[in-house]
Amino acid sequence: MTTFDDRENAYENKFAHDAELQFKADARCNKMLGEWAAGLLGKSGPEAAAYIGEVVTSDFEEAGHEDVYRKLSADLDGKADEPTIRAKMAECMLEARRQVLEEN
Template identity: 45%
Template sequence: MADRIFADRGRAHEAAYTAEQHAHFNTLARRNRMLANWAAGLLDREGDQAYISEVMASHFIEAGDADLTGKLMADFAAAGVQMDEQTIHAKLNEFMLAAAAQEKGSA
């Protein structure tokens, strides 16, 4: 009986962890889409879904946000758009808050 209780509790913790990880992934995806749309607008590529997908995919190159900010910095430099990493990080934070609020609203 005790084994069953512990097994049920373990499954409940696993399910909660899985749901939490799924929500976090969705929030990051929303944030990255917002960031990609923002960057596309500054690069005169607004509505360019291929570019937006490319930016979003760049986040999966390595852990953290360095790959994402590096891609955007390179894209801005290539287009002659003045940009600094602090602005990109501020936008990351702004969009993370907005994405988290949207995620909570859809839950």
């Protein structure tokens, strides 16, 4: 292999690793958001676990986090406004990234 090939492979490996870490952080963030929202909705036990799963899977509708925001906004109508939800989303993402990086 040439030096160029080595560099290309290293870049591809880094890209794949970074994408995997981002996926894990997104999923963890969504789980945290689901736990927070379930608490606001008064859900616990299996009902809360099912709701958390709904929040996590809502992220698969489109790229980005707006699909999760729409789900939370609709479900938390009257319990949390847009600035509160968006602030919690940012807070959870920071915490999720920190946790994922600590694990790796």
